[in-house]
Amino acid sequence: MQTRIRHIAHRRKGIVTESEKLVEKQSISIGRATDQDIFLPDTGVSYQHARINLLPDGVVSVSSVSRLGFYIEGNLVQNCLIRRRGEMTFGAYRVIVEINNRQKLVDITVEKLAEDIVEMQKSRDRPLGLEQTWLSKRQLSWLGFAVVLILFLVLPIAAFHGDRAGRIVEEFNLPDDSLWLSGAISSPHRHFGNDCNQCHQQPFVRVRDNACLKCHGDITAHSDPAVFDLPRLHLARCASCHHEHEGSEHLVQRDQKMCSDCHGFLGNLTMIDLNNIIDFGTDHSQFRVTLMPGHGKSRNDPQAWKRVSLDDPSIRHDTGIVFPHDLHLDRQGILGPNGKQRLDCDDCHQTDASGNYMIPITMEGQCQSCHRLEFDPADPERELPHSDLKNLRKMLDEYYSLAALRGGVADESAPDLITQRRRPGKTLTREETDIALKWALQKSAAVAEEVIELRSCNLCHKVRRDPKAEFGWVIPEVHTSQARWFPKGFFSHDAHRNTSCETCHDAATSSKSEDVLLPRIEVCRECHGGQDAENRLQSTCIECHSFHQPDQLLMRMTRAAKDG
């Protein structure tokens, strides 16, 4: 093996010179000393720095003699083996070893790279500012942007659009549209709340009423669009009032603005008998009772019913009967079948199962326990049927016929045949039977007349004898009470059970059944105020009124008209 050492020197003005020498040694020395085979005049190199050894199998080893070592491919080493080519740095010099086995030649090229080792150090300088380090604003920005966009937008949308993507998102528990949930779902909707698409059926389309009506199909409208052509009302969506994702509290709006937005500013709609109302405490009009002010009308006649303000001094309700509340509520008591007894309101007025409204008063239910329909002093247990003249007459006929046939009737005006007691087994003759029947029918007619005109019926009813009538008398229709005096409002007696009846109903001084004993708005306002009342129970419109009017068309019909 031969070694060829080439020195390349860069002179001034860009001149490059080369010198070459052939060496036959097996070990070549490198150093700053002048006796070295490769002489490197640089203070960054030791006098005897390293040796290049040509090994028998065509491999070259380089080993450092000095403790300083040398750089090969940027690494500081003490020894290295070179099989084909190696590029080393000693101080400011680059030494390249190339092995050419075919020509049995080792080429060593020596070239000065820099002024000195200090100059060489520059290449090893590290970053001087953060912008030169691995930190990169651009990369971090892309990373942050991409991660957030993929997790919170791409995956949820992919799950919405693709069945397969949806399954993958579900299977691997990846973020889905639950991350979009803006607030707590109301309690009634929670059982399907994790399926957004139950309500949000189409992307970028607001929740449609049909989504609501899918379940709430029987909800009624506020008014008939054919009668009230109010675009603002009929274009309103369910979600305009019913706000989801705000918890349970706001699913049904209680704010009075909900109503007063329209009802405070009705404009020319006031002609339909509605007043502008914003607040219950300050400007709600006097209550209007639905009643029958006229005389002798039928309850089936729609014209008979009127809404009359409690402010109207002539207000009356045609009950069709005589009933003085004051007499019945007399604190001294009223004479009943068991002597004098003190009556209270709830002896007659009882609420229905809901607790909200009073059960209508009936003869059988409330009156008859005192106002017994007995007709025969000798048989006080026996009573006549109520509100059934036909059967009343039949019953009297049958009663007295039986009595006449049996005999022994305690009636001095009756024939002896009727008053005499009969021996068992004795039968009446044909003539005797005729006499008995004649008496029985006369007696029945007389008792009927007495009971109806003088004793029982006429006590409460304004009985009128009329020969043309089917049974000889006309008894006017009775409208004692109805379930809803205020059909447009809602009231719960149960909610007011701790308040005494007299607080609202001044019954103790009422002597006529026509008196309307419903409380005026002022009575309510003693406790209830408007939404912002400071010293009253804050009450908004829907405490008493409902948007969805039970007597209106179904919402799905009015909505269909709107959508169509």
Added chain:
Amino acid sequence: MHQSILSYRGSRYLWWASSMCLASIVAYWVHDPMSPPNGGTWLGYTLGGLGAFLILWLMWFGIRKRRYRSRMGSVQGWLSAHIYIGIGLITVVTLHTGFQFGWNIHTLAYVLMILVIVSGMVGVFCYMHFPRVLTEESGDTTTESLIRQIREVDRQALALAAEIDPDTHDKVIRSIRKSQIGGNAWQLLLARDKSPPLEDLIPSTDRAKKKKKTYQPEITSSTMMFMASNIANARVDKGESIRKLSDLLIGQKGVLMRKLRRELQIKAFIDVWLYLHVPLSFALLAALIAHVVSVFFYW
């Protein structure tokens, strides 16, 4: 004449931002929606739209500051507005939320926005504080001149060492190789480098004490020990050279390296907040897009 970005044109943008906040607060106060305050009322949409526009506008600053030929206001004015409007954004967007927070994309966007603004506030502090520190500590010297001086000291030391003896020469070369200029992000921020002391050359009794002392990596302890022993053992004629050498390496170079490291540290402090501020801004942009799209996707 230098004018602080905070008092630019009589703090004009401070007034703009304050007015914006005040208007938002008054509107929120007056607004009485039927549902609890939220982003879906008319005021909610208004504040949200304003907030989104402002976020985009604030991010536009990153583009505007690179457009050197733009005539749309000075960069200084833009920065002043960027700071005040950015801080004002907290009010606008907090009112937009209606104080409703949850584990969802909407609150994520809000939290990211707050983080961006807080990192920006840290940035304002850094820009106001550290340049002054830099001037106080370094005076007129620049990083380049410090590095040049260090190289000059190295050269002088090398020349001296070459005259003394091969051992000293070796040591000096190795010391030069090890003294690291600059460093990775942590090293820049902490003003450290990774050159470890060659502890095997230190007498074991000193080792414990050594650890507690101020860490001066630029002059490895082995070099110091070597110098000290050399001075003690030196022959008379070499003594002067060795003293000069130790003065160069232990005295001058040490001071220069410390200065350089501190200067690089301060410069890193001035910059480091941006590595949070900018990436968080882009994460916020993504969250904002996801927020707006999701809200209208499920309208």
